[in-house]
């Protein structure tokens with residue numbers, strides 16, 4: 001990985017950075033005058049900013065204008081800055097006007113952290129910073145993205161960071177009600193280890209609150225509502241406190257295990273005039289992720305090289321392509337199969353060592369890398385009246401578990417899964433740890449073991465080819481069916497995108513994993529992984545957030561969108577249209593909450609009541625069937641559908657792609673088989 | 676004479692076979708209705724192609740295995756005779772058994788290309 005300074009930063013994971021770095025934002029460090037702290041610089045320069053603000057319409061005040069304005073003020077500008085406006089006494093002017101609101105400084109801090117966008121739903125608890133972002137900051141780096149729901153704002157940030165190699169977004173939420181709406185999406189981000197910094201408005205001083213709504217939207221402890229699933233939060237009492245807490249929030253969010261952090265910004269602090277010593281911006285030197293203990297890794301390497309059938313299972317590991325490449329090295333050194341549980345895109349699915357979950361049963365040593373659920377990897381629990389479990393792994397299989405899960409410190413929500421006693425448990429970020437482990441494996445591998453690699457390779461190549469052939473064969477069934485088979489949906493899509501730089505910004509788990517079974521996925525950014533907490537309403541907005549990240553790279557993002565998920569925050573389609581985010585959305589529309597149909601059916605069978613005639617209750621999204629194409633076009637998105645005949649699909653998708661190629665979102669409603 | 680007899684028996688056999696296939700067809704039709712009403716398609720797909728659960732059509736295994744799977748499976752919810760009678764189960768079996776084969780791989784370029 002190259003250094004960070006002085007180039008557009010695309011990789012944000014600090015694990016393999018060769019040099020210390022600092023974030024510059026659009027106001028890069030070198031743009032700053034030598035020896036002048038940023039705040040002092042801006043206080044002297046802000047008269048120029050104010051003059052520019054008066055002379056130019058707000059829309060024209062882009063970041064470059066703001067930077068150009070940061071030159072020593074002329075005498076006339078200084079007068080305008082210091083004298084009360086014409087017709088006002090100094091005392092009266094101080095009642096009406098603020099020259100240097102605290103939120104301007106907050107914007108400096110945010111810019112310094114290099115947030116490109118802030119997703120938001122507007123609210124008066126942050127009207128101060130809202131205005132600063134727009135007028136003082138020129139609405140560029142960060143640019144505000146309008147979201148009709150806070151759940152959407154968070155999920156967009158969640159999707160963005162995974163598609164942008166770990167670069168985080170900031171989110172601005174209205175006090176109390178905004179954070180309440182944001183909370184489920186933050187839970188997903190927490191479970192999925194997705195970093196973001198969430199800013200929440202609030203009014204602390206009760207005597208300063210406007211009557212009515214400002215009281216309803218204020219809280220004693222505003223971040224409490226989301227504290228169970230955020231890594232850290234703070235409520236700064238001064239601008240200096242804000243500046244330092246933002247740096248800390250950024251660092252903590254970005255240090256594995258990554259996750260959301262929260263900074264509450266007091267309304268008064270935003271709106272009041274800055275006084276006294278100018279606050280400073282400390283900057284950030286991102287924390288290098290923790291790596292596994294070297295002695296433990298030596299032992300792990302010994303187990304792996306001595307094992308007859310080592311198997312690697314990987315889930316939430318790769319932060320970027322470097323993680324994928326590091327895993328290829330380890331897997332090839334051992335000629336060990338890799339089971340990708342796909343919390344991230346960890347391993348190319350066209351690599352011959354990419355194997356199905358079945359290989360876990362043969363393993364004598366299992367290496368788990370950032371497993372969300374180690375117990376569930378080794379065992380299965382039957383969904384019967386008595387929930388008994390069986391071990392899938394061999395009774396004598398030894399388990400090495402490398403990851404950051406033991407570094408989580410919250411307990412209320414039980415996303416940590418059933419306890420599993422590993423034989424060798426190593427705390428550390430797996431991606432950061434892999435190179436050392438691979439080096440140890442190479443060092444410890446005997447020549448006899450090395451010699452066995454050729455036959456191992458042949459074996460896995462053949463198994464890989466067989467699995468691929470089986471997937472193609474399975475995709476034939478229901479090929480011509482209406483509703484359209486999910487296999488056909490993915491096969492048709494593939495024909496149109498395979499020669500392009502595409503990225504799947506949705507999870508194909510509910511479509512029988514057809515992307516992973518039929519497509520070639522060999523780049524980290526091509527598959528976005530799961531939602532984390534399986535909280536619905538994640539799919540559509542995370543796809544738009546990811547598409548935003550891909551827009552900067554000129555990639556073609558594809559979202560296969562479940563109907564039930566879309567019904568939570570369909571307003572995100574409007575955001576995509578409004579902010580011109582190119583994205584092809586194709587529905588996997590099975591006209592219902594299919595997962596729940598199956599649960600109801602299981603209950604009815606268990607109670608011997610049968611399901612004939614009753615399964616739709618509470619589960620169907622039909623009668624009337626939502627007209628998703630109309631909904632999309634009502635949001636300003638080009639759309640077609642419902643498409644029910646497989647023969648009509650390709651042409652519709654191709655028309656939609658023409659629209660996406662023009663830089664806009666497009667939507668095809670495709671009525672599909674249940675899975 | 677022998678020829679007449681032979682012709683007659685062929686004719687009878689054909690008639691019987693036709694009647695038999697008509698019965699089988701009725702059974703399959705009823706099986707289709709049951710397959711839909713009992714929501715077998717939720718997990719196995721409208722064409723029995725599989726999805727949340729395994730592919731079950733066109734079925735190649737015998738009825739006994741099918742019944743065992745429905746009544747005493749490890750994975751799927753058990754459907755007791757109180758919910759689906761043996762007769763109904765047989766009708767569903769007939770339906771999935773007689774579903775047509777999908778096109779061959781060579782005839783689907785989208786897949787054979789992969």
Ligand SMILES: Cc1ncc(C[n+]2csc(CCOP(=O)(O)OP(=O)(O)O)c2C)c(N)n1
Nearest residue numbers: 510534535536562563564565592593594595
């Ligand atoms: C916020 C939330 N509410 C309810 C659920 C329970 N739930 C799990 S899957 C599911 C059905 C989802 O429907 P859809 O997105 O259309 O996917 P399908 O199962 O139909 O493929 C529901 C309601 C959930 N996971 N999250």
Ligand SMILES: [Mg+2]
Nearest residue numbers: 563564592594
């Ligand atoms: Mg659905």
